[in-house]
Amino acid sequence: MPHPLLRSLLPLVADLSRELPDEERYRRLLHSLRQLLPCDAVALLKLEEDVLVPLAVDGLSADTLGRRFRVSEHPRLKILLYGHKPVRFAADCELPDPYDGLLDGHGPLEVHDCLGCPLIIQGQPWGLITLDALDAATFGSVDLDTLQAFASLAAATVMASERIQQLLRGFEEQRQLVEVYKRVAGGHAPRELIGQSPTHKRLQQEIALVGNSPLTVLITGETGVGKELVAESIHLHSPRANKALISINCAALPETLVESELFGHVRGAFSGAVAGRSGKFELADGGTLFLDEVGELPLPVQSKLLRVLQSGQLQRVGSDQEHHVDVRIIAATNRDLAEEVRQGRFRADLYHRLSVYPLQVPPLRERGRDVLLLAGFFLEENRVRMGLRSVRLTGEAQQRLVAYRWPGNVRELEHLISRAVLKALVTPAERPMMVTVEAAMLGLDSEPVIVPEAQAPDVEHDPLPTAGEGLKASVDAFQRRLIEQALERHQGKWAEVARELGVDRANLSRLAKRLAIR
Known part of the structure; x- marks a missing residue:
């Protein structure tokens, strides 16, 4: 018969080569420990700064996972953590036990026998394993060297689990970077913010100001004004520019999947969850998360998002384990969130959390002759895409573009220019290399021609003053x-x-x- 220690260690050694969710790996670890050293409760805690965070418990009440044990406030845990070896506390020890009253199914009873061991990884305390019993004689015959051997393998287990998670996160980040590179190679690189109007320059000044701060930004504006480009620019102006910018369109996901996309899920959390997955928050750790169309989030998800913003702690769907993330939030919406709050469709506390720095992106009609600069950018894109030597606008076409009100903003202009170039290309009998876009090709004949709100004075087309007026x-x-x-x-x-x-x-x-x- 194999030695009891060997019997308990063999399954853990086998688990090191298996892909398991953290929760399952830690559950197996504690189950093996209770088989090796029978007791009433065991726990695995991880040290985060001066706080011990329970990652898994067996025999303790479920709410223990939500507790945080500050080392300076729990002398027993401090002794275990920095003792560098297993420690058993005598039954008459007067130091308070942090688990008193927490043993599952036993009511407000005190722990009478307590044993623990630090987990040391790369020479530093990573956390603790604790064992507790109601019977004061439970650990009287325990060989502390046996616990030390088990703790060494436990340290290897948690280190392997963390390395696996790091690799998975790195793989997902690299996958997203590959997607970005594909878009760049395909001509879809993030665009610069183009414009020279006073309104646009003020926007750029605000971006530079808030970009270099840690503040949460709420970008508002009509559909098509380029809120995502503004978010990219804020990220590039921030100290996090060398980290990931992860985007999620809250309006493009079914309500049942929004929570999983944001916070991730564990295997078996719902039908179809055959493997655990990191959410956008974890992928953006250290960087920026852009929540586009944040006004579309369901109320239940809003409350969970608020908790992450307040504490930096999140739980994957189907998991009791918490993860800490360091993420800067940039949100965007074309809704009036203040009105949504009044109507009860958006949480007031979340609104105030998101709008620490509100940033309004002006509509195209308020940007005057910026429309011509943007038109030039889109014309050049189409010239390259279609292999032409030159694409130009007639003077009348330019006037039409400047005078139009642009209810669809920059996105509408982009699509209109693409259509107009295509029309200009197919009009001649032979494919030309130099294309001229006429006013009629813009398709704005039947549209209302309204002077833009922030149009710079066009001296060339304004009526001349009366002769002799001075x-x-x-x-x-x-x-x-x-x-x-x-x-x-x-x-x-x-x-x-x-x-x-x-x-x-x-x-x-x-x-x-x-x-x-x-």
Whole structure:
């Protein structure tokens, strides 16, 4: 017959070569320990800074997994952790036992026999194994060398488990990086934020400011304004730029899968979960997580997201074990989340957690002649894609683009330019190498032509001043017309007019008074 120690160690040695979820590996470890050293309860705890976190328990109440034992507050655990060898506490030891009243099914009873051993990995204390019993004589005949041998293999087990998880996370990160490289190779590299308007420059200044901070950012704006590009730019301006930026579209997932995608799951957590999987939070550890369309999250998931934001601790679906993550959150939505809160569709506490730094991305209609810069970018993309020598817009086509209101914003412009180039390409009998996009090819004939809200003055197309009117009178008339048009667009809101024109509110008031504008 094999020695009892050997009998308990053999299954653990076999488990080292098997792919098992952490929870199952640790459960088997504690089960083998109880077979080797029968007792009422065992626990495996991991040291995280000055706190011992239970990873697995057997014989202790389920809520023990949610407890955190600060080493400085538990002298028995401190002695075990830094004693470098197994320690048994005498039955009459006056030091408080952290497990008193926690033995499963025994009510508020005190532990009477306590034994423990540190797990040492690479010369440093990693955590503890503890054994407890109600009978004061339970561990009287225990060979402490046997426990030490078991602890050595236990340390190897937990180290192997952590290495496996590191490899899996690394594999998943590399897989996502491969996807990014594929997009780059296919011409879909992350785009720069293009524009020269005062509105766009203010946005870039805010991105640079908040990017270099650890603050959570809530990006708001209409559909198609480029909120994801803004999130990428914030990440690139941050100290986490060399780490992963992981994105998830909260609106693109079924409600049943959102939680698993965010937090991961263990094998068997639900039908189809044949293997454990890391969630987006774990993949983004050390980097940034971009929650696109965060306003679409179901209320039950919102509460779990709030907990992660508050503590940095998460649990995979189907698991009691907690993981700590260091993730910066950038969220985006085209909804009015404040109104969603009032309507009871979004948690107020989560809204305030996400909107530490709110960032509004302006619609394209407020960016004036930036539309032509963006059109040039998309024209060049199509030129390369279609193997052309040149693609240009006529003057009339440019005017149409500047005058259009763009309800679909930059995304609409991108698609419109692609269609227009294709139309221009197939119009001639022979395929040309130099393509001209006419105004009619834009398909904007039947669309409302409305002056953009932040259009810079187009001196070339504005009416000339009356002959003999004089420079000052002409400038005054031009300024008056510009301010009155802005007032009309903003329904008389002077603060928004000042913001659009890029002037101080007080200076605008003085100018309006001089120009006799009510």
